[in-house]
Amino acid sequence: MRSNPPARDGNDGTWGAWRAVFQRDLRIALRRRADTGSALVFFVIVVSLFPLGVGPQFELLRRMGPGVVWVAALLASMLALGRLFADDHADGTLEQLLLSPTPLPLLVLAKTAAHWLASGLLLVLVSPLLALQFDLGGAAGGVLFLSLLLGTPLLSLIGTIGAALTVGLRGAGVLLSLLVLPLCAPVLIFGAGAVEAAQAGLGVAAHFSLLGAMLLVALFLAPLAAAAALRIAVE
């Protein structure tokens, strides 16, 4: 009656759990396209409203373009983040994550990675198209694309800490934004700054180096901080 217990081996177990969480979250994102797509639609609409409101003043649009796209990307990623742990908390799977022998920060990283793939990456992919509305073609558009490619994972990682801190709270969405948006200011400054530097014909290496450095620090620290916050949240 009792099937023989499957074997457990260290590295495979850790890697298997990581992949299980990553694939599970991606699969859920695919099955709930309405939720997943709402952040993308929000991003597209907000960015498109500015050229409509300002009118065809190319000089002005070119100058505000990078900032507008970046702010919209920031807000759109906040929109999707509120649910990162809230659903897991509600249906009890969060406790199972905490009780996995795999270190919790690794599992948090798997969730963040899946979240970025399902939301942040889509924003990055449509950004060159949206940038055309601000007359940001060519080099400036390319720099915008690259800055978002480096910056949106950073936003997801910082947002993960906020999502973990607010899990289980009522009105978590507003609190999440209040917590996370100030922390995202440096990302916004260097991300939009890179595009402005490219427009001015200056080098962008310094901006990208800083974004890359911030991403590496966040990759290491954000999962640890979020894991600690989750442990407190479920007590």
Place this chain on the structure above:
Amino acid sequence: MSGGLELRDLGCVRGRRSLFRGLDLRLEPGQLLRVTGANGSGKTSLLRMLCGLLAPAQGEVLWHGRSVRRDREAFLQQLVYLGHAAALKDDLSALENLQVAVRLGGRTADAAALRQALADAGLRGREHLPARVLSQGQRRRAALARLPLGGARLWVLDEPFNALDTAATGWLLGLIEGQLRGGGLVVLTSHQPVALGDGVPQVDLAL
């Protein structure tokens, strides 16, 4: 060095209320611990403390003589915990949920073993339905189907008989008895007596 689970001077405080304190207990392999008590007496808190989800206000929980909060990884490899919620993702099928649960426990199981576990749980033919459309009892069954797959030594089950019909209750009793006879430990909360076969040691703890 104890081979089982040991509670030492355990105390729980929720808010400003002290739910229990000075709890000493030792559970040997092959024993079942049934925790009873009125609503709000701290049964779930005790179970969450056993798993290390909740920090005890005083005292400690030991597994094989070592604190579960300090020696976390070794302990968690031996543990399956099922709380009030069934821990199922509504958008995933019963089979996908089971697969994730097994892999999260650091184990692997092939598709045939997973299907067999679901069939034993009475969910044959419903493996691919999203958990959203399952009834309350079927969700419980899908959640409990992971128990025999892990090979875990310690099962901690919060109200496992809730929402189960007679057939499923019998199935679960069989699983628990198999676990105990195999030298495992089971801790559960239940308002009903657990009708196991003769000779299965059972410890009752009233909070």
